[in-house]
Amino acid sequence: xxxxxxxxxxxxxxxxxxxxxxxxxxxxxxxxxxxxxxxxxxxxxxxxxxxxxxxxxxxxxxxxxxxxxxxxxxxxxxxxxxxxxxxxxxxxxxxxxxxxxxxxxxxxxxxxxxxxxxxxxxxxxxxxxxxxxxxxxxxxxxxxxxxxxx
Numbered sequence: 001x002x003x004x005x006x007x008x009x010x011x012x013x014x015x016x017x018x019x020x021x022x023x024x025x026x027x028x029x030x031x032x033x034x035x036x037x038x039x040x041x042x043x044x045x046x047x048x049x050x051x052x053x054x055x056x057x058x059x060x061x062x063x064x065x066x067x068x069x070x071x072x073x074x075x076x077x078x079x080x081x082x083x084x085x086x087x088x089x090x091x092x093x094x095x096x097x098x099x100x101x102x103x104x105x106x107x108x109x110x111x112x113x114x115x116x117x118x119x120x121x122x123x124x125x126x127x128x129x130x131x132x133x134x135x136x137x138x139x140x141x142x143x144x145x146x147x148x149x150x
Contacts, residue, residue, distance in 0.1 A: 040126065047130040052137025059138075060145055071142075078135030089128045 020030050058064065059071045077085065092100050093114040101111045112120045 036122070040122070040129075043126050044129050044133065047126065048133035048137045049141075051130060051134040053141050055134065055138045056141040056145060059142060074138060075135050077131060078139070082132055085132060086128065089124075089131070093124055 020026055055074050059067050059074065092098050095101060095113055095115065105111050114120050114124045
């Protein structure tokens with residue numbers, strides 16, 4: 001019996017990288033995951049910027065009364081730790097008794113399987129990520145607009 005010393009290494013080199021592009025068993029899942037990552041990134045950025053911009057414009061609107069209260073309420077999701085927000089959303093998206101499914105069922109007669117269907121799970125992740133990211137974008141765009149307006 002041959003003993004191996006600590007620090008035993010195997011050199012793979014570029015084999016693993018070439019396998020990603022040549023091996024069918026790796027290639028298809030890799031590219032599917034890569035495409036989802038790009039779509040997720042683009043949608044997250046676009047949605048957080050869009051929601052943040054709309055809300056930043058809203059709290060800058062001259063005719064709006066109580067701007068400070070709205071600003072505080074819209075920034076609150078940023079103050080809540082992410083894991084708490086995620087736990088809240090886990091309950092909201094619950095298949096059986098979640099408020100979102102109750103509303104969708106009452107309005108449209110549908111009950112999406114948020115946690116078991118891959119497409120609705122992806123939509124749910126994008127929604128939650130937008131919720132977690134829009135306050136930062138709103139603060140950033142509000143500050144930019146304030147500094148530009150003189």
